[in-house]
Amino acid sequence: MCEYCPWLDLTKTDYIKYHDEEWGVPLFDDQKLFEFITLESAQAGLSWYTVLKKRENYRKAFDNFDPIKVAKYDENKIEERLKNAGIIRNRLKILATINNAAKFIAIQNEFGSFAKYQWQFVNHTPIVNEILTADDYVATSKESELFAKDLKKRGFKFLGPTTVYAHMQACGMVNDHSFNCHRRADIIEGYKKGL
Numbered sequence: 001m002c003e004y005c006p007w008l009d010l011t012k013t014d015y016i017k018y019h020d021e022e023w024g025v026p027l028f029d030d031q032k033l034f035e036f037i038t039l040e041s042a043q044a045g046l047s048w049y050t051v052l053k054k055r056e057n058y059r060k061a062f063d064n065f066d067p068i069k070v071a072k073y074d075e076n077k078i079e080e081r082l083k084n085a086g087i088i089r090n091r092l093k094i095l096a097t098i099n100n101a102a103k104f105i106a107i108q109n110e111f112g113s114f115a116k117y118q119w120q121f122v123n124h125t126p127i128v129n130e131i132l133t134a135d136d137y138v139a140t141s142k143e144s145e146l147f148a149k150d151l152k153k154r155g156f157k158f159l160g161p162t163t164v165y166a167h168m169q170a171c172g173m174v175n176d177h178s179f180n181c182h183r184r185a186d187i188i189e190g191y192k193k194g195l
Helices: 013-021 030-043 048-053 055-061 075-082 091-111 114-122 142-153 161-170 182-194
Strands: none
Touching: 013 048, 030 048, 030 055, 030 091, 030 114, 030 161, 048 055, 075 091, 091 114, 114 142, 142 161
16 A cells, blocks of 8 residues: 655545645646746645645636736736636735746746756755654745745745745655655656656
8 A cells, every 4th residue: 555645635536646646746847837836826825735626727717827828917817817716816816926927937038947947946956855754844945945035036926935845845846755655766766767
């Protein structure tokens, strides 16, 4: 029988699928990175599972997370999303997504890709933490603080050190799968093979 991270609710099959297929897998695709940033910023103050359940609705509401399209949203688009019960209808978070799309594009233009920019904060190699119990998890790290500080300087919204750390965990900049989790070694090995 597989062992899992202690935070995972094993009664939720969609949560298990996310854990097994996405969480902690090193990600370099810019459109997926924009998706993760959008969902993490929407999650601020809520549980991740709340946002995960709305992911497909977000995908439809935000043009499949295309930052070029999202950056052009006008007041009509904002109002449409405020009426969309399938997403979190928080004006500030919707405005942040539009703002962040424009800032995301600016980083792509400067660095060639958002992935190149974001992975520099871990020296382009995943940090593998020693997680034995739920108490070993942290909410932030020095890397997430530097990353969040730089994002803030560049004008991003709803992406503080805790949210950024969650983003780093999600897209594999940090491997926080617990020591006994069946995904931990697979992800480490997969990254090594991909180099």
